[in-house]
Amino acid sequence: MTTVSDAAPDPVAPPARDLLTPRARALERAALRHGGAHCAALCLVSLASTAAGLLLPAVLGRALDLLLAGDPATRWVARATALVLLLGVLDAAAGVLSGTADGRAAAWLRRLVTGQVLALGPRAADRFGAGDLAARLVGNAAQAGTSPAAVAALLAATAGPVGGVVALGIIDARLALVLLAGAPLLALLLRALARDTTACVGDYQRVQGRMAADLAEAVGGHRTIAAAGTQDRETARVLRPLPELSRAGHRMWHVQGRAAARAVTVAPLLELAVVAVAGYLLTRGEVSVGDLLAASRYAVLATGVGVLVGRLAALARARAATRRLAEVLAEPAPAPGTRPLPPGPGRLELRGVTVRRGGRTVLDGLDLVVPGGTALAVVGRSGTGKSLLAALAGRLTDPDAGEVLLDGVPVADVRHADLRHAVAFAFARPALLGTTIEDAVSFGAAAPTQDRVRSAAREARADTFVERLPRGWDTLCADAPRSGGESQRLGLARAFAHGGRLLILDDALSSLDTVTEHHVTRALFGPGGGRTRLLIAHRATTAARADSVAWLEGGRVRAVAPHEVLWRDPDYRAVFGEETPR
Template sequence: MSLRAPDRLLLASARRGGVWVGVTVLTSLLLTGATLALPAVMGRTLDAVLGHGDVARWLALSGVLVFVLVAVDAVDDLVGQAAEARSTAWLRHTLLRHVLALGTRATRRFTPGDLVSRLVGNSARTGDAASGLVWIVMGVVPPLGAIVALALIDYWLCLTFLAGMPILVLLVRAFLRDISDAGEGYFRVQGTIAARLVDALGGIRTITAAGTLDREAQRVLAPLPEVHRHGLGMWNALARISARGDLVVPLLVVAVLAVAGLGLTQGRITPGEVLAASEYVIMAAGIGGVMSSLNELAQARAAAARVAEVIAEPAMAYGSERLPEGPGRLQFRGVTVQGADGPVLNDLDLTIPGGALVAVVGRSGAGKSLLAALAGRLVDPDEGEVLLDGVPLRRLAREELRRAVAYGFERPVLLGETFADAIGFGSGSPSPGELAARARAARADGFIRRMPAGYASRVADTPLSGGEAQRVGLARAFVQAGRVLILDDVAASLDTVTEHHISQVLTGALADRTRLIVTHRASTADRAELVVWLADGGVRGRGTHRGLWADPEYRAAFQPLSVTRTPVRTGAGGAR
């Protein structure tokens, strides 16, 4: 029988505890051995006192066992924490690498807040299984050893206890079912709250401006009653098992002690063995400790299921081929991408000439940004393929593709400690001179040099306007662009003067690259050598901006919906 994904992940996580898991096993064995030996030694001590035996020797041995229990228990906690820390660290690294390998698919399948919840909270809970599995296994040993000890004292004691075992088994089975269901729901709702909180933080300016702080707080915390319900379910499961255990265990103890008392009167066992039997029967019926360990395991398994769900999502696979010499020609062959309400792009055939400056235009939802994402394999088509200089993107090695294609986005995220790091962020290692040159091309060099530490200034400590952040993002794209530069509506945060300057760079210093520009601005389309007009899931038209401008539906792609039928007059230079 094959293990399920959460169970495989738990075992893999436990193995990553390394040597500390082995030390935990040793300390747990010492604890188990001392725990099983102590009742027998105490019984022999009592018999020695009553029979005038070697009391000092048995008292000394009892003291040694108590010391071992205290000392080893402390060491066991320490090494257990070390094993859990190693397991959790491995699991978080594994999950983070996989989330990043998923690329844009990660945030389409899971919300950012939910991913953070799984990476932080659920990974830590799963990592607890490293020592938890050892404690659960070792937690079963004392009851089994106690049953054997009862048989060694008197087989009637063992048979009496075993008569009540089926009841304990049923209690454990019911507990595991209840605690697993409640744990899965608890972690799922925690992820929902985390997702809503991240959304709220991302839109904090809108929330503040709208004056909806209280309403948003209520929305984020709306699932709390469900968290309470699942948490209460876990506590109720523990309460039920405790109550039933408190009923069953004393009955078993009384039954075994009654048989032990009968054996004492018949001379089969000694008073010390009666004392030992009273301890062993409690140990054998020690459902509380086992239930506590099983509760921890059930919660770890529920958390592992959420982590395994992300890891099970297939990451984007890359090939091993290299690009031949070429100008950066892009080909879309029969490309179809499905959306929620049908295909966004349907059986699209398109060739982007190498080294051309191409503008992609169309109404909102026409698939412009999707086409840009396909061009550099940020997403894969559901059908068809995209080729760069004759090589399908799926067959290219990751490093080869990322060196060849660079992106600039509408709202860039600046990654790295300093501005030099942010501009140089990518597969290459540009020189300081190249960083500065590309920053000048993006009109970012001036305000960066005015900062206290220039390019060494920390990004996190420097407030930037939207336009400044956009220019730093453009500088990064300029540095990383090999054969193809893709700019997805980057002019949205730029003033007219800066946009004009960037256009000069695109037609000057970067003219040897294929430049694919997604735009809503007629002025940008007018400067392009080729315009690709998307509509109705495909290419509605292609040509120059001036040639397409005669079509009123094309003109409408650059206008607000409320004025799409208003005639637009253009001068000799085209629309601006």
Template sequence: MGRPGPRPRPRPGPRAEPGRPPRQRRTAPGRRPGAHERERGAATLRTIARHGGAWLPLIGLASLAGTASDLALPAVLGRAVDAIVAGAGSAGGARWMEFSAALIVLSVACDLVVAYASTVCVADTTAWLRRRLVRHLLAIGPRGGFETGDSVSRVTANAADAALAGPSLLSVVTGVLPPIGSLVLLALIDPWLAGAFLAGLTLVAVMLRAFARRTADVLIRYQRVQGRIAALLAESLSGVRTIAAAGTLERETGRVLEPLPRLREHGARTWRVLSRASAQAGIVGPLVQVAVLAAGGLALGYGRITAGDLFAASRYAAMGAGLGALTGVIGQLARARAGARRTGEVLDVAAPGYGAEAPPEGPGTLRFRAVSAREGEVTLLDSVDLTVPGGAAVAVVGRSGAGKSVLAALAARLREPDEGEVYLDGVPLWRLDQGALRAAISCAFERPVLVGERIVDAVGLGQDLVSVRAAARATHAHDFVSRLPLGYDTPLAEAPMSGGEYQRLGLARAWRAGRVLILDDATSSVDIVTEMQISRTLTEDHGRRTRLIVTHRPATAARADLVVWLEAGRVRAVGRHEVLWDDARYRAVFQ
């Protein structure tokens, strides 16, 4: 039985407080941080970039070496020009030309290292981030509220975009070094050259700042609409046979592609922003070069610089004008930022924490103490106080929307109560070790999703074939499985099964429950004869474990030891079916 009442429980944070805000995860004392704390580090652009590890220093060093060689090359070529103009002899000019060739080779080698290291870094980070996302999505389950297609979009496209963070940040940093270096070297040649260069550089910087701001906003909007289309498509593909049978292909196509005009609009805006920035860079860049060359020509005429200096100045001006080419790098960084935000939205959803306790000895008694559950402003369960006796078969009935599935999900800790507490044999569910909890409580659903390559994998989840067959026999799935071409080794994709047969396999998968077996309308598609056989098996399971059975069938409720009648999120009555049957409103539940 339950304890006198819920105690104050520690939550992640600087201090422990009694109770818990809605949807807030609690962590048991002494526990290591749960999945939520471990994954939060991957939710920002900076932490994603840091995952590049040793590749990032290599990219940075190679980029710096390449930039240094690029900055040195104009000065060295300028010395070669001066040597030739001064008639210093072929030896002096040849020496400077050899030095120039070495710098070119070094620059090319650095570019190759950067390209290779960036590719490997992005690939490693993408794989790491996708593993984290898949693990976290499976950990939070339905708590996150993410649609299937949208989740797939975040794991595939958005994770790949976010993985660009490290190389993109380095590219932006190293991309501004050539213009800065050019400015310093021009100042050493002649201050007037640096002044002309700085004026043009300021215009380019203003243009790039506006481009970065507009691009980030447009890309985030684009990715959101893209995720919405993916979600609608996944939903339609799951019901493709129904669509074909109903002849609603055109209507469904229109529904899935309804956001497409918005996607096109955001895509067009992205290209307009990029083309505007490219056009501005195309205008400002030559102006910078013209200004520097004009100032250099005057300085050459007054004898302040040499012909080699003018040549070097022209190359540095071209480098500065190339700052406009950073639009591509900034666009890539904006994609990474948008992808990081989308992946961060997943990783910031709290995964449930687990304690370290094993369930104490007990018959599997479930107790709901003042439990409430909400979805937004809608109350699904309202202050439910209920005890499910250990070892009993308890049917949960009620009209659609009464809260039956919510009650079952809370009993299995597939969702958290917004208020109150659920206990198993006197211990709050959140304090139980995850493995112990899942071994004690198993669930079968109305629409089971079977995972694994073969039937034995989908039912056994790692158990041996003897256990799988025993569970299949108990749930009356063995007969049809044994008739399949390869029996339990039949690939799921090649096993033609009805909805009822799927349900029987889902029930067989849950049969391993040690203390509590929860059936959420798990036999609704099974034929009447098989349902009676399964029901008899369940009700004959006296004393071994508790069975919480959500049902719409009066025959199932009649065979249960106890019936819980829910109405509008509250417990209307608890009693034997034959006693409740005298109430006309109870009989109306099954109509």
């Protein structure tokens, strides 16, 4: 059973420049395929609406010609009325289908990216930061989810101008030629819009993610901020990118507005040219008044760049968000192993393990053996890689070089389910997941029995605290105010309850009071436990109770020996400052 620690550094998110990377394009296609029937239905409904809109001018023109000639036009007026009603129904259906497709795509994307984040484990927060990940999972997933509907809407919006040009050609080929003369200019406008909108939207979403990361950091450290009286300073820090966000937003609207303004300048001239030519043909008797009416409407449809501008902008926003999700999916997750874990005492071995973080080598060719069934405390100054070693032992992260073995099998080769059943973790700041307190202690790959949960709570000295809660074990986690020590006790109970052959405690005793620590360590180090215990220790008292101590220094193991032997070395005593053993 594993739980990810709360801490996460600031994200480092590169800005988006290209419209879609290959991975983002594949993700967009996958979202379209996932939408399946809904996207196909939306596309059909949108195209049907466009077709009805193209038929309407012809029907109205025919009705006008009949009325001017004094012939019965009731049937054509009825057809025009039916088309208007059909357009209303199709538009409503498109709205419902669009909302459904957006919701389904966003939900699928969130599940996909959430699974990737959980597969990455702590490295996801290391790479992006908790706040930026939340922004991608919430805002960007919702925006990227609109991509299938945006593609369908763009197809329908493109069909309108194409159909308008074809209809003009049917009335008279010269009308279509007049309009096509201005088509290259309109195409250039749309291309510039797509390029400029993509850059603006990418910058906007990137700044949003940075602000979310800063806000998450501030919320996580709210007590420190309040104690230091720096609320105003932190507020200013979180909001510092706001002008940059505003500039990106203004650029985005400026680009869209500029494209619309240019289109408004070009399109009316083309429409006027079409109407003028149609009027000239009318005077020569080559087209009818109804044809002139239809031609004027088709000219509007054929130059409908304003609609295309909106559709392209929506698609650019969706694709920029898709790219940010694809960046998370591009991070290589540890490949699950395929080998079963054979029975064993829990012997842990690290061979030549090297780990680099931020350009710095934290662990350098480290070798360490923890015999099965023994307790090893790992000590060292801050920054020597103690927590990183704990994460490696349970494969919360992988080394850059070397390997970690559990009972002779590399943990990278062990099946995920076997490894999670074999290894239990407890952290300094445990994340208590689940609805109730009992859910939180039972949380893991396999739920322990109620008796086992109660027994583990007694070992962790959490039972008396839980029994004082309003509803005992059935108390909601949100309704159970806890101190840091009480949270640690629940985290320890969870680790104890799930058994396994290897128990890893990453500074999980640091918030316990002296009496509680004494009782917990007596249960932890007492005879008959059977499991291997790896403890990240910051107290001399904890190290003194372990069978052996591994002393880390400079990314390597300086010594492995019982605490009382190492205590003779003044450098070792300096690791604990002024503390003396008890």
